[in-house]
Amino acid sequence: MTNYSGVSRILSSYLGQENGSETAKTPDNFGADIFIDDFEDEFPMGDSADTEGWTPESRRANEGRPWGGKFGDRPKVHEVNQPVKAQERGWRLLDLHPNRNHKEEYYRLAGTPAELRILLQLVRATREMVGKNINFEEWFEQWEKGFPDAKEQRNGNFLLTGDKQWDRIKKPESRPRFKEWTTSQQRIDWGFRVIEYWRDRSNESDSVVLSGTDLQLVNHVIQIEYEAGGSNSKNKNGNWPPLKGQPQIKLYFLGDNKASAEISLRIMDKTDDPKNPLPKIDKLDLKNYARKIKELFAVPSLFVWEKGREVISYRNRWQGFEGWYLCKNEAAGRALLLKLLAITDSVLDEASIRLSTAPAGTFPTNPPSVFVLGEEVKSEIQRPVVDVKFHRAEIMLPKLKTPIALVEKSHIVYQ
Incomplete structure (x- = not known):
């Protein structure tokens, strides 16, 4: 007769460890409860000798900064079904809050304690690799003040004091701010958040709506600041930069x-005016514009602008645009805008786009004839749906009387 007492003892011991019972007497009990306590604190080493040879950056847990944040911002693991229920079902259920002060972000994990130990670490590592660990509120607190805590290596153009400091930082009343539009439940359900952002909190009329993950919001705000991406973005004098007087590229x-x-x-970062402090446009610039236009609009085939009845407008003078374009649909309009912006290496700003659709029947394909001086005259079709191909491009310099040809179909004219 086979004796299963040894196997039973081993399984009982393993089950005791998996249950993580606080009353277990086994000295090598690494159950979920003991692991979670150390996980939340990023596994601090009790004996300083154990960390000998560690880099200063890796000692953050022993310095009360688990996972690189404040001690009060460390993760929180909440047990959903307690050990008794877990024993009945064979698995435990946990909720991981990466930041215990932000309950809206959590990950529900299930498994045995051995599996949960792996899952907890995988979730934490994945968040760091994809930038999910960035907290927008904490980033914004530094952003609006010009990152004052980053001062040890601060010896460039943006000093904590001085004329080159961001003007709005000198005056707290003009610093940027944001307003949260989404509730914590919406952020859970949607996976993103929506905010309203002001570059200058004293100007209530100048704001833009942004949405995305925390990392995407950081990128949006930085783009607005350095590329003037807001739909109402203005210069330091409170006005749009003038388009008149700037070099102008025309495409036919x-x-x-x-x-x-x-x-x-318009070309907004160059000028041919000797009195203008902007860099002076030169022949190399014209060659580069011609090359880009050829690559964007003529290679491998001539670009087709799908014109139609819908209107897509793009107003961003900082990028040299203030106009509207007829297109078949939004996709066609965006394709055209992306090509145009790429000529000057500009990035599409969503806040500057407006799309309008004409009511059905407003622009008939076969308009009725009209009588003029007693004679019937055929009406022209307004906003016809038609494809037009790129033909040529030229540049107008305000100080010159005649345009300069850049590209003719797929051939660069300016050499």
């Missing part, structure tokens, strides 16, 4: 039945 398109169209954009 042709289609069937004599259909034609043209688009223009």
